[in-house]
Amino acid sequence: MTSPVYARVGPGVVAWFRGHRILRWRLEVTVLAVAMVVVTYALSSWPGTVGPGRTPAPLHRSASGLVATDSFDRPVPYRTLEDRYVFNGSAQPGTGYAYASATGLDVGVKPHAGWAGWFAVTIHAASPQVVWHTVMSRPGRPSTGGTGEAVFAVQTATTQHNGAINYVVVASVSRNGLTHWLVGYAHGEVADADTEVLWQSPDRADSPTSEPVTVTTDGRHQIAVWLGDQEVYRSSDLQLDIPPPFQAYLEVQGQNEGYVSRFQDFWIARAAALQVRGIPAGASVTLVHGGQTIASASADREGTARLALPAPQAVGVADLVVASARSRRTYDQLSYAAGDVLVAG
Amino acid sequence: MTGTLESSTFEAASTFEAGSDLGLHVAARTVLERCPEPTNPLEVAVVLETCGYTASRAARLGAGGLMELGEQVLALMPLYAERAQEPSTAPGQPRSRRAQIVALLRSLGACGPLLVGLTTTFVAGVSFWSSAVAIPSIAVGLSLSTAVSLIVIAPFVQGFGRRAGFYLGLDDEGILAFVHRWTLEVGLVMTAGANIALYVVRNDLLGAGSPAANRLGLSVGLAVGALQVGLASFYVRRAYLAVVTLIVVASGLLVWRMHAAGAYVDPVALAAWQARFVAVLAAATCAASAWWLLRAGNSTPGPVWKPRPGALIKAVAPYSGYGLAYFVLLTSPQLIAGGAWQGRYEFDAPFAFAAGSAVVVLLPALALAVAATEEMFEAVIPDALAGHLVAELGHFREELIRYWRRRAITVGISGAAAAFALVVVVPWIDPRLGGGLVVHQFGLRASCAVAMAVMGVASFAAQLLLTLSQPRIPLIAAAGGAACFLVASGACSLWWSPATAAAVGLAVGSIAFAGLMLAGADGAFRRSDLTYYRTM
Numbered sequence: 001m002t003s004p005v006y007a008r009v010g011p012g013v014v015a016w017f018r019g020h021r022i023l024r025w026r027l028e029v030t031v032l033a034v035a036m037v038v039v040t041y042a043l044s045s046w047p048g049t050v051g052p053g054r055t056p057a058p059l060h061r062s063a064s065g066l067v068a069t070d071s072f073d074r075p076v077p078y079r080t081l082e083d084r085y086v087f088n089g090s091a092q093p094g095t096g097y098a099y100a101s102a103t104g105l106d107v108g109v110k111p112h113a114g115w116a117g118w119f120a121v122t123i124h125a126a127s128p129q130v131v132w133h134t135v136m137s138r139p140g141r142p143s144t145g146g147t148g149e150a151v152f153a154v155q156t157a158t159t160q161h162n163g164a165i166n167y168v169v170v171a172s173v174s175r176n177g178l179t180h181w182l183v184g185y186a187h188g189e190v191a192d193a194d195t196e197v198l199w200q201s202p203d204r205a206d207s208p209t210s211e212p213v214t215v216t217t218d219g220r221h222q223i224a225v226w227l228g229d230q231e232v233y234r235s236s237d238l239q240l241d242i243p244p245p246f247q248a249y250l251e252v253q254g255q256n257e258g259y260v261s262r263f264q265d266f267w268i269a270r271a272a273a274l275q276v277r278g279i280p281a282g283a284s285v286t287l288v289h290g291g292q293t294i295a296s297a298s299a300d301r302e303g304t305a306r307l308a309l310p311a312p313q314a315v316g317v318a319d320l321v322v323a324s325a326r327s328r329r330t331y332d333q334l335s336y337a338a339g340d341v342l343v344a345g
Numbered sequence: 346m347t348g349t350l351e352s353s354t355f356e357a358a359s360t361f362e363a364g365s366d367l368g369l370h371v372a373a374r375t376v377l378e379r380c381p382e383p384t385n386p387l388e389v390a391v392v393l394e395t396c397g398y399t400a401s402r403a404a405r406l407g408a409g410g411l412m413e414l415g416e417q418v419l420a421l422m423p424l425y426a427e428r429a430q431e432p433s434t435a436p437g438q439p440r441s442r443r444a445q446i447v448a449l450l451r452s453l454g455a456c457g458p459l460l461v462g463l464t465t466t467f468v469a470g471v472s473f474w475s476s477a478v479a480i481p482s483i484a485v486g487l488s489l490s491t492a493v494s495l496i497v498i499a500p501f502v503q504g505f506g507r508r509a510g511f512y513l514g515l516d517d518e519g520i521l522a523f524v525h526r527w528t529l530e531v532g533l534v535m536t537a538g539a540n541i542a543l544y545v546v547r548n549d550l551l552g553a554g555s556p557a558a559n560r561l562g563l564s565v566g567l568a569v570g571a572l573q574v575g576l577a578s579f580y581v582r583r584a585y586l587a588v589v590t591l592i593v594v595a596s597g598l599l600v601w602r603m604h605a606a607g608a609y610v611d612p613v614a615l616a617a618w619q620a621r622f623v624a625v626l627a628a629a630t631c632a633a634s635a636w637w638l639l640r641a642g643n644s645t646p647g648p649v650w651k652p653r654p655g656a657l658i659k660a661v662a663p664y665s666g667y668g669l670a671y672f673v674l675l676t677s678p679q680l681i682a683g684g685a686w687q688g689r690y691e692f693d694a695p696f697a698f699a700a701g702s703a704v705v706v707l708l709p710a711l712a713l714a715v716a717a718t719e720e721m722f723e724a725v726i727p728d729a730l731a732g733h734l735v736a737e738l739g740h741f742r743e744e745l746i747r748y749w750r751r752r753a754i755t756v757g758i759s760g761a762a763a764a765f766a767l768v769v770v771v772p773w774i775d776p777r778l779g780g781g782l783v784v785h786q787f788g789l790r791a792s793c794a795v796a797m798a799v800m801g802v803a804s805f806a807a808q809l810l811l812t813l814s815q816p817r818i819p820l821i822a823a824a825g826g827a828a829c830f831l832v833a834s835g836a837c838s839l840w841w842s843p844a845t846a847a848a849v850g851l852a853v854g855s856i857a858f859a860g861l862m863l864a865g866a867d868g869a870f871r872r873s874d875l876t877y878y879r880t881m
Contacts (some may be wrong), residue, residue, distance in 0.1 A: 029634070029635040040621055041621055041624070042622055043567075043620075044561050044617040081552070081555075087478050123480060123611075161609065245607075
C-alpha cells in the first residue's frame, strides 16, 4: 500500500515551525550570513606587492616606504604574475610573451612584420611622490635587420577615464647594429603618442646592454632620470600634463624582428626621507653598504634622524650604524626603503 | 452540460496531476463544491466518482484506490473549513485608475534590482557584479563564477517561489522556514559546491587564471548565490518597496564609491569592494528574510501537512527545470562568446556589454508580466467567473484568450520599441552624452536587442502560465530554447568568431523559446477551465 501524499504531522513538527526551533533557524541563517561576509572579505583580499624586508632586532619598522617590489630573481608562473601585472600590447596574441625566470622578467615579441609591442603594466598605481626603479636590459647583440626597443615608462593610470596615454619614457633603442639610450615624454590619445626626446646618448655598437633606471616625476613640470648612479636628465619646467596616479610599464617594441627586454630589481618607493626614531638626541645615523656611505644624518631633539637617500639607492640592503657619545650600535643587513619609519628598541 | 463540466474537470486534473499535491487539492475543492461538509471517506469517494474520478486516476494521485483517495481528500478538508466560513469577497471589479497606477508602480518595483543595476551601469559604469573598469584576469574569474552561481541557484529559487507561494495560498506560513531550508539553503550549498569545484578545477587542476583573481571569483560566486537566496523571499512576499529601497541605497553607495575614486579607479580595489558589497547586501536580505519576511503571521498552531518527498519533487521539478533552462539561455552566451566551444574562456567585453545592456529590452516584458499576473487573479478571472455560467465555458475561454493576446501584443510592441531605442536611438545620442553607452558593432548590438525583445514576450507568457500552475509548457519551451541556442552557437562557432556564434545562438534560442511559448500558451488559454478556476 502506498503512503499518502499528505500526512498530518504531530505537535513536535508543529513546534519545529512555530516554536523555539524557528528561532534557532533564524539564528542559524543570521550566523551563516555573517560568516559568508567574513569569508567573502577574506577571499577578496588581494596579495600585497611588498615582500617582508629584514628588520634586525631590536629595530622595529613602524611604517614602510616601499610601495611595490619585484626582484625577478626566481621563476614565477605567468598566472601568478597576473596578480600584479596586466600583459598586453599591439602584438597579435601569440606574438607577444612574458615569463619570469631566475635571470629576470623577459617581455618579448616573436619575429613579425612591422611594429609590434608587448608590455607588463603594474595593476596598482602610485602617486607622484614616489621613486620608480628597474634594471633594464636589451639582448647582448644589437638589432641589425630591424629595430628593437627596451622601454621603461611611467604612465598616467587614468587612460580608461580620459583616454590619455601621456607618459615619461626611458628606452634603449637598437638598430643597424648600434644602440642608444634616451629619455623623453609623450602625449597621446588611446593608442598613438608623440614622443619628445629630452636626452639621448650617442649611437654606439658597445652601448651598455643593461642599465639600472631610476625615474621621478610629478607629472606636471618635473622629471629626473638616473642611469645607474648618474643623473642623466633633470628638469622642472616642462609641460608634461600627465594626470596622476601613475603605473609602470615594462615594455618591448620590435620592428620586423623578434626582440626581448629583460627587467630585474623593480621597485617603487616613497620619495621621502628614511626616519630612525627612538635614538639619543644628537646621535649620528649612517647607512652603509659595502663600505660606502649611502646617507647619514643626526638625530634631532626628539630623537629622530632623517636620512635623505639618493633616488637610485632609495631601496636596498645595508648596515645601519647608530652612534652616540656613549654607545655605538650596528644593525646588519637592514632591508630599507625611503619613507620607512624605523624605531630603535 | 454535465459532460462539458466533467470533461473540463478532467482537463484540469490531468494538467495538474504532474504536481499531484495540487491535483489532490483540486480534488478537494471539487468535492467541496458538491458537498461542503463531507463527514467520511466513503462520502468523499462517492462524490469523486460522480465527478469522473476512477481508480487509475486515484493511483496517479498517489492513492491505492478511490476509497484511499477519499481518505486523503477528507484529510485536507480542515485546510478549507476555516476559509469556507470567511465572508466571500465580491466578484472582481475592473481596476480603478489609482489601482492601475499602483499596479504599474508595483510591477516596476519588481524589476527594481534590474532597473537600478542597468541605470548605474549606464551612468557610472559600475553595477553589483560588473564594471567598466576591469582587468582581464578579474573579469574572467568574476564572469565565470557569476554565471555558475546564477545557473546553479536558479532551479532552487524557482522551486522555493513555487512551494512558498503554494503554502502562502493555503495560509500556512509556518512551513515557509522549512521550505526555505530545503530549497534555497540546499541551493546555496550546491552553489557554493559548484563554485569551489570551479575554483579547484581552474586553480589547482588546470592552472588557469591568476590565484588572487580565482579567489576573488569564488568570493563573488558565493555572494551572488547568497544574494539570490536573500532576494527570493522579497519576491514571494511581494515586498517590492523594500527590495527597491535596499537596492537603491546599495547602488547609491556604489556610485558614490566610484565617484569618490576620481579619475583613477583601482580595478582590484573596485572588484574587491563589489564582492564585499554584494556579500553585505546578501547577508542583509537573508537576515531580513529570516526575521521578517518568513514570519508566521498567526501564533496559534495550525495543521501542518508534510508532503511525501516523491510527490513534492514531482510537483516542483518542472518549475526548477524551467529556472535552470531559462538561466542557461540567459547566461551561457557570455561563456560561448568567451570561447567555451573552443575549450577556453576569455572575457569578451563588447559582447558582455552588448548582452548586458540589451537586458533593458526585457524590462517592459517583466514589468507587464508582474502587472498582468496580478490583474489576472484580482480582476480578470474573478470577473469572468462572476459573469459566466459553467455552460458558458466557451465565452470564458474567449475572454481569457482575448486578454492574453492583447497583453502579449503590448509586450511585443514595448519590447520592439525598447530594442529600436537601444539599437538606433541610443547610438545617435551617445556621442552627445560623451560616449560609452553603446557597443559599436551594429550586428552584435542588434542581435542581442532583438533576442531580448523576443525573449521578453516568451518570459511574459511563461510567467503567466507559471502563475496559473501550468509549468510544463514553459519548461518545454525554455529547454527547447536553450537546446536551440547550444546547437546554433555550436554550429556557428565552426565558421564564425565566438562572439558572433554566441549572438546568433542567442537570437535563435530566444526565437525558439518564444515560438514554443506562444504556441503553448495560446493552446493553454484555449483549454482554460472555468471549473478549475472557480475552485481556486
